[in-house]
Amino acid sequence: MDWVALLRQLIVGISSGMITFLGAAGVSLVVSGMSLMNFAQGAFMLLGAYVCYTITRVMGFWWALLIAPLVVAIVGGIVELLMRPLYKKNMLFQLILTMGIAFVMADGIQLIWGTLVKTVTAPVFISRTFSLLGTPFPTYYVLIIVIACLFAIGMWLVFEKTKLGMIFRAIISDREMVGSLGINVNKLYSIMFMVGVWMSGLAGVLIAPIIGISSQKSFGILFSIMTVIVIGGITSMRGVLYAALIVGVANALGSLYLPWFYTLIPGLLMVIVLILRPEGLFVRSED
Amino acid sequence: MNLKVEDLMTRIIIRNKPIGFLIAGVIIVAVLPLIIPSQWIQLFTQVLIMALFATGLNMEMGYAGMMPLGQATFLGLGAYSFGILIVKAHMSLAPAIVLALFICLIVNAIIGFLCLRGKPMTFGLLHMAFNILFTTIVAKWIPITGGDVGLSGIPRPHIFAGTVPFYYMVLGLVLICYLIISTIMNSPFGKIAQGLRENEERLIFLGINTKRYQLILFIISGFFAGVAGILLAMLNRGVFSSYVQIILSAQAMMMCLIGGAYSFWGPTLGAALIVIFSNTVSNYVFYWQGILGVIMIVTVLGFRGGILRKRSVKTNVPDVSVNKSPSGGTAG
Amino acid sequence: MILKTVGLSKDFGSLRAVNDVSLEIKEGTIRAVIGPNGAGKTTLFDLITNRTHPTSGKVYFQGKDITYLPPYKIVKLGIGKCFQISKLFPELTVFENIQIACISRARKVFNMYSPGNNAMRDEVLQIINSIGLTVLTDASAGYLSYGDQRRLEIGITLALQPTLLLLDEPTAGVSRAEGYEVMKLIKKLASERALTIVFIEHDMDIVFNYAEEITVMHQGTTIATGAPEAIKSNKQVQSCYLGETVC
Numbered sequence: 111m112d113w114v115a116l117l118r119q120l121i122v123g124i125s126s127g128m129i130t131f132l133g134a135a136g137v138s139l140v141v142s143g144m145s146l147m148n149f150a151q152g153a154f155m156l157l158g159a160y161v162c163y164t165i166t167r168v169m170g171f172w173w174a175l176l177i178a179p180l181v182v183a184i185v186g187g188i189v190e191l192l193m194r195p196l197y198k199k200n201m202l203f204q205l206i207l208t209m210g211i212a213f214v215m216a217d218g219i220q221l222i223w224g225t226l227v228k229t230v231t232a233p234v235f236i237s238r239t240f241s242l243l244g245t246p247f248p249t250y251y252v253l254i255i256v257i258a259c260l261f262a263i264g265m266w267l268v269f270e271k272t273k274l275g276m277i278f279r280a281i282i283s284d285r286e287m288v289g290s291l292g293i294n295v296n297k298l299y300s301i302m303f304m305v306g307v308w309m310s311g312l313a314g315v316l317i318a319p320i321i322g323i324s325s326q327k328s329f330g331i332l333f334s335i336m337t338v339i340v341i342g343g344i345t346s347m348r349g350v351l352y353a354a355l356i357v358g359v360a361n362a363l364g365s366l367y368l369p370w371f372y373t374l375i376p377g378l379l380m381v382i383v384l385i386l387r388p389e390g391l392f393v394r395s396e397d
Numbered sequence: 398m399n400l401k402v403e404d405l406m407t408r409i410i411i412r413n414k415p416i417g418f419l420i421a422g423v424i425i426v427a428v429l430p431l432i433i434p435s436q437w438i439q440l441f442t443q444v445l446i447m448a449l450f451a452t453g454l455n456m457e458m459g460y461a462g463m464m465p466l467g468q469a470t471f472l473g474l475g476a477y478s479f480g481i482l483i484v485k486a487h488m489s490l491a492p493a494i495v496l497a498l499f500i501c502l503i504v505n506a507i508i509g510f511l512c513l514r515g516k517p518m519t520f521g522l523l524h525m526a527f528n529i530l531f532t533t534i535v536a537k538w539i540p541i542t543g544g545d546v547g548l549s550g551i552p553r554p555h556i557f558a559g560t561v562p563f564y565y566m567v568l569g570l571v572l573i574c575y576l577i578i579s580t581i582m583n584s585p586f587g588k589i590a591q592g593l594r595e596n597e598e599r600l601i602f603l604g605i606n607t608k609r610y611q612l613i614l615f616i617i618s619g620f621f622a623g624v625a626g627i628l629l630a631m632l633n634r635g636v637f638s639s640y641v642q643i644i645l646s647a648q649a650m651m652m653c654l655i656g657g658a659y660s661f662w663g664p665t666l667g668a669a670l671i672v673i674f675s676n677t678v679s680n681y682v683f684y685w686q687g688i689l690g691v692i693m694i695v696t697v698l699g700f701r702g703g704i705l706r707k708r709s710v711k712t713n714v715p716d717v718s719v720n721k722s723p724s725g726g727t728a729g
Numbered sequence: 730m731i732l733k734t735v736g737l738s739k740d741f742g743s744l745r746a747v748n749d750v751s752l753e754i755k756e757g758t759i760r761a762v763i764g765p766n767g768a769g770k771t772t773l774f775d776l777i778t779n780r781t782h783p784t785s786g787k788v789y790f791q792g793k794d795i796t797y798l799p800p801y802k803i804v805k806l807g808i809g810k811c812f813q814i815s816k817l818f819p820e821l822t823v824f825e826n827i828q829i830a831c832i833s834r835a836r837k838v839f840n841m842y843s844p845g846n847n848a849m850r851d852e853v854l855q856i857i858n859s860i861g862l863t864v865l866t867d868a869s870a871g872y873l874s875y876g877d878q879r880r881l882e883i884g885i886t887l888a889l890q891p892t893l894l895l896l897d898e899p900t901a902g903v904s905r906a907e908g909y910e911v912m913k914l915i916k917k918l919a920s921e922r923a924l925t926i927v928f929i930e931h932d933m934d935i936v937f938n939y940a941e942e943i944t945v946m947h948q949g950t951t952i953a954t955g956a957p958e959a960i961k962s963n964k965q966v967q968s969c970y971l972g973e974t975v976c
């Protein structure tokens with residue numbers, strides 16, 4: 111067995127898992143806080159990648175990393191305004207709305223950036239490799255892991271230590287209570303949705319240098335997000351993290367050992383989890 | 398409880414259905430091929446097939462209030478199993494149809510079982526996830542499904558091979574399916590569907606196994622999607638990846654919502670509008686998906702029950718708390 | 730014993746909502762469960778019907794362990810339950826609300842071929858008559874007054890022909906006169922059909938008028954069970970419940 115190849119795939123797997131986690135965490139946050147399933151998350155992630163492409167060409171990748179997620183968040187804020195009339199209506203309508211938004215965004219992206227596949231070139235020093243045990247490893251994948259970890263820690267700090275985080279936690283555990291505290295729930299929903307979408311924008315930027323970006327990929331991306339949140343348990347952020355890592359690594363190893371089959375691995379994992387633990391692998395089976 | 402008349406829960410209007418109107422409609426669609434140019438007949442056949450697809454979908458969506466977001470899975474399932482049996486396994490028509498429908502039932506049951514294992518929101522999510530998964534399988538499993546190119550060379554039954562005879566065959570089959578659907582939805586089983594839409598927990602506390610109920614409804618609804626898939630494969634003499642695309646699922650839901658999800662004929666009307674409109678539009682512009690997205694957003698935001706909505710709900714309830722005593726007296 | 734609970738407990742996080750409750754209810758009796766707000770009465774009912782899963786303890790119905798049965802099976806065994814907040818089909822008519830219950834009772838849920846609009850019409854109309862909503866047969870349930878919704882809720886439950894009826898505050902939010910009407914109706918139906926009834930109630934007049942036995946709950950525990958007279962004179966009950974001004 112080739113241990114070095116295995117190790118390399120492990121890094122690739124963890125980094126792609128971390129990217130999926132960013133996208134899925136946004137969905138999970140919005141679901142737990144607003145009971146809204148955002149099917150446009152894949153499209154937002156793609157938008158992040160495209161904005162990153164444009165900004166990288168003008169100002170460079172590091173600026174893109176900073177600005178692109180913000181741009182996506184602003185678009186998300188506008189989209190959230192559309193959803194407001196629907197919060198009190200049937201959930202089906204919300205789902206169809208986000209689906210419609212995903213369609214519009216996919217074609218909108220195509221209208222702006224064209225149909226050609228785009229590639230983002232990362233800054234020179236990170237597109238190099240570093241060597242470990244005498245074999246080259248791609249620096250960029252390690253960077254993804256670092257950034258995603260920083261992000262996860264940052265998010266945890268915001269959640270646990272700041273006032274906004276406190277309000278978020280409150281609204282997740284008891285929505286009526288927050289409304290009665292005199293906090294403007296509409297504004298809060300806007301912020302929450304934008305934070306969720308901002309995460310997918312960040313994920314989009316990080317994934318941009320390692321894939322060819324094409325406008326019709328959004329539902330594929332959405333699928334990986336969906337599998338991860340089903341496996342981890344929709345409203346469990348931690349479960350989603352573990353699930354994303356599992357799926358990422360399984361996928362990466364799968365492409366090494368089962369190349370003809372690996373596109374089905376996430377789906378298969380999802381089905382297995384559904385049969386065994388429909389509420390999610392990492393959710394304590396309480397009410 | 399803030400109930401508005403135009404809210405989603407408007408009652409179904411299948412009762413008092415205007416029989417005369419129905420007969421007139423059937424006569425019109427029956428003589429249609431005799432008066433319109435033949436290139437339109439193909440389009441109208443497609444309308445009929447999509448109408449069946451949407452009406453089947455509406456059993457879940459409009460009647461029972463479920464969220465079948467990825468119904469194209471089942472249309473594709475019918476079409477692909479039929480197509481593969483014919484093209485790859487070289488079966489003849491009749492056994493291929495029977496076997497394809499059988500496969501549909503089995504796979505429907507499996508997917509339905511999996512989708513129903515979570516909460517209502519998970520149901521919609523999984524329904525869509527399986528649709529995307531199925532799309533991926535179709536795209537990647539090229540030796541069997543033909544990938545993006547699809548499978549061609551699907552025959553029609555000999556006597557119905559021509560455009561006009563095929564139209565009549567589809568018309569006949571669709572009407573038979575409609576009869577079955579309307580019988581089911583007017584039966585006690587169908588009554589329960591409306592209860593499910595309004596309050597699932599109440600049904601559970603009436604002693605009804607709602608999961609099992611939903612599964613059965615799911616299978617029936619998916620079965621009609623499969624029938625529509627087989628017909629579509631015959632119509633286009635081939636099976637293509639567009640049959641399973643999520644955009645087709647979205648179109649089917651739009652057919653129901655625009656036409657009126659709470660009437661039996663709403664989805665049919667919606668199917669006619671959407672199929673004709675999409676054919677016209679895609680002749681001119683490239684962005685049908687985006688346009689459909691806009692339609693979805695506008696429809697959902699401005700939803701008032703669809704075109705064939707029920708117009709009057711009884712709001713003139715006699716003021717009960719006042720004239721209570723006479724009726725209460727008889728009871729006490 | 731038609732219903733028996735043994736050491737039933739339920740924790741919500743760190744809160745013990747129901748604590749070691751053991752009840753025994755004899756066939757054909759009317760039992761009231763009383764206690765201040767938040768005492769755990771509704772939760773107790775939820776545990777009996779497995780709407781929430783108990784942390785520990787057992788529930789027996791007619792000698793059969795039903796602790797882990799899914800709620801629909803428990804209902805099928807013959808336990809009918811009225812919720813504290815009416816759970817109806819708001820856009821369906823009174824007729825259809827009752828009809829759905831009758832369809833379920835007659836096990837016709839999966840009947841897909843016989844015409845459904847007038848299914849079981851006579852039985853449905855008779856139940857509507859017995860709950861006194863005949864004039865409102867074709868009104869949508871969501872438009873009914875609060876009191877009529879309570880009646881409909883009871884009607885739906887009765888349509889199941891249960892042997893044990895659990896009523897969570899059947900008269901809450903209803904005028905006192907109407908509350909008495911509702912209780913009179915329940916009592917009449919109970920004696921007609923030999924029903925066993927357990928009801929939660931805050932109105933002490935109603936409790937002492939209609940209950941044959943009373944269980945008092947406080948902070949999740951049952952502090953007393955007995956005949957109305959015994960409860961009235963029970964010191965502990967007086968101090969922690971009856972003594973307070975009851976709303």
Ligand SMILES: Nc1ncnc2c1ncn2[C@@H]1O[C@H](COP(=O)(O)OP(=O)(O)OP(=O)(O)O)[C@@H](O)[C@H]1O
Nearest residue numbers: 741744746764765766767768769770771772773813
């Ligand atoms: N799902 C839940 N999660 C957390 N706590 C709960 C839940 N349901 C009930 N509780 C708590 O359990 C306690 C008992 O509630 P319960 O509804 O059983 O009281 P009750 O006796 O029915 O009160 P009331 O007379 O107001 O109806 C309350 O403190 C309540 O806040």
Ligand SMILES: [Mg+2]
Nearest residue numbers: 770771772813
């Ligand atoms: Mg209560």
